[in-house]
Amino acid sequence: MSKDRYQYHDYYLMDELLTDEHRLVQSSVRDWVKKEVSPIVEEACQKAEFPKQWIKGLAEIGAFGPYIPAEYGGGGMDQIAYGIIMQELERGDSGLRSTASVQSSLVMYPIYTYGSEEQRKKYLPKLASGEMMGCFGLTEPDHGSNPNGMISNIKDKGDHFVLNGAKMWISNAPFADIAVVWAKDEAGIVRGMIVERGMKGFTTPETHGKWSLRASATGELVFDNVIIPKENILPNVKGLKGPLGCLNSARYGISWGAIGAALDCYDSALRYSQERIQFGRPIGGFQLTQKKLAEMITEITKAQMLTWRLGVLKNENRATPAQISMAKRNNVNMALQIAREARQIHGGMGITGEYPIMRHMMNLESVITYEGTHDIHLLITGMDVTGFNAFE
Numbered sequence: 001m002s003k004d005r006y007q008y009h010d011y012y013l014m015d016e017l018l019t020d021e022h023r024l025v026q027s028s029v030r031d032w033v034k035k036e037v038s039p040i041v042e043e044a045c046q047k048a049e050f051p052k053q054w055i056k057g058l059a060e061i062g063a064f065g066p067y068i069p070a071e072y073g074g075g076g077m078d079q080i081a082y083g084i085i086m087q088e089l090e091r092g093d094s095g096l097r098s099t100a101s102v103q104s105s106l107v108m109y110p111i112y113t114y115g116s117e118e119q120r121k122k123y124l125p126k127l128a129s130g131e132m133m134g135c136f137g138l139t140e141p142d143h144g145s146n147p148n149g150m151i152s153n154i155k156d157k158g159d160h161f162v163l164n165g166a167k168m169w170i171s172n173a174p175f176a177d178i179a180v181v182w183a184k185d186e187a188g189i190v191r192g193m194i195v196e197r198g199m200k201g202f203t204t205p206e207t208h209g210k211w212s213l214r215a216s217a218t219g220e221l222v223f224d225n226v227i228i229p230k231e232n233i234l235p236n237v238k239g240l241k242g243p244l245g246c247l248n249s250a251r252y253g254i255s256w257g258a259i260g261a262a263l264d265c266y267d268s269a270l271r272y273s274q275e276r277i278q279f280g281r282p283i284g285g286f287q288l289t290q291k292k293l294a295e296m297i298t299e300i301t302k303a304q305m306l307t308w309r310l311g312v313l314k315n316e317n318r319a320t321p322a323q324i325s326m327a328k329r330n331n332v333n334m335a336l337q338i339a340r341e342a343r344q345i346h347g348g349m350g351i352t353g354e355y356p357i358m359r360h361m362m363n364l365e366s367v368i369t370y371e372g373t374h375d376i377h378l379l380i381t382g383m384d385v386t387g388f389n390a391f392e
């Protein structure tokens with residue numbers, strides 16, 4: 001990618017609603033992305049490699065567990081600070097944001113919320129510092145949108161459980177030190193557990209050949225008679241509401257993150273439209289280009305307001321899962337549409353790695369699918385407003 005010339009856009013002066021702490025977080029993450037991510041992200045994607053040096057930087061800027069209390073190594077910040085971090089990271093790359101989302105919302109969150117005090121003390125400080133990385137295993141080869149159909153299972157053997165099954169499409173799996181895994185017990189009840197790398201029968205083969213999220217490592221989790229000590233079971237939750245509760249937090253972060261990708265596409269398209277001359281004038285002077293840009297900033301502004309309000313509700317513990325679904329669905333779709341329009345404004349140059357557009361567009365094809373697909377979130381909203389469950 002050529003030099004990162006990104007300028008933030010805040011059309012409705014939403015930043016006036018931020019606290020000094022929010023602003024500090026915003027500028028430090030933005031600076032870090034410009035300095036450490038932009039110069040290498042294109043090459044990392046071309047090579048399909050996750051740059052491991054980002055882990056230390058992510059920990060230093062507080063991207064691992066920003067809302068986990070400080071006594072466990074977290075940042076002790078609010079939900080808006082978490083959203084801002086996700087947005088600035090995804091401005092750099094959705095894969096980078098994925099790594100931080102998974103660590104914070106899908107690994108630290110369940111250990112903090114459903115774990116024992118011993119588990120919190122053992123894992124959270126190391127996860128916050130990046131000394132330990134985690135992943136989250138819910139999806140299976142035959143059970144994606146319908147996780148309740150999972151066949152991964154544990155059997156009680158007295159002083160331990162034996163875990164069998166497989167998980168697929170797991171972000172961070174190839175290098176994670178631990179996995180928060182969801183499997184059914186003999187009564188068919190979903191239980192959460194911490195599986196550690198090195199446990200006999202546990203492997204994490206990498207998934208190759210992705211055209212999307214290439215700077216994020218994805219893999220499988222395979223369990224072949226893995227012995228799980230009873231102290232590794234998350235004691236404080238039973239049932240599907242355990243993993244779905246984690247998804248509320250991650251989906252909330254994605255609703256902020258997607259705006260970051262959209263902002264980067266819009267910013268690049270705006271600058272290109274002012275600099276690219278055709279028919280003797282900048283292409284930004286043509287009405288059709290203006291229509292694209294005006295619609296982009298309108299949609300970005302609406303999404304910024306939606307997430308701000310959602311963040312306030314989340315800080316007050318009043319955000320409902322259906323409200324989170326609406327924001328995730330709207331904002332990811334908005335970002336994908338903007339990436340496609342921005343690609344057109346860049347003409348042929350839009351398909352090259354000189355500009356971030358095509359990378360964002362391809363990344364967003366995963367983001368619109370993971371953490372609940374576009375249509376699943378529509379059905380969650382549909383169920384919420386009509387009272388009828390389309391999944392039954």
Ligand code: TGC
Nearest residue numbers: 098101138145148171239240241244245321370371372391
């Ligand atoms: P259903 O019968 O509706 O609910 C089962 C139980 O769960 C409760 N519940 C929730 N609890 C907390 N938060 C939510 N969002 C919840 N939604 C439901 C519900 O009250 C019930 O509790 P209880 O006490 O009565 O047992 O469940 P269902 O089987 O009908 O499924 C509903 C459905 C389809 C909405 C759900 O399963 C779903 O969301 N499917 C999408 C799956 C998904 O999002 N997978 C994501 C995998 S992780 C991932 O993609 C990480 S990518 C990370 C990255 O790289 O950034």
Ligand code: FAD
Nearest residue numbers: 136137138139144145169170171366369370371372373375
């Ligand atoms: P399916 O569930 O098979 O869906 C296929 C299509 O059918 C979709 O369009 C869907 O909307 C539609 N569909 C399904 N059911 C219905 C219905 N009832 N009504 C209407 N349409 C329906 N999972 C994890 O657990 N951990 C991770 O870290 C993780 N990381 C991921 C990283 C990447 C890069 C990707 C691509 C996925 C990741 N996932 C992860 C998995 C992700 O959550 C699933 O891909 C997603 O939930 C969809 O499941 P599926 O791919 O099996 O699609």
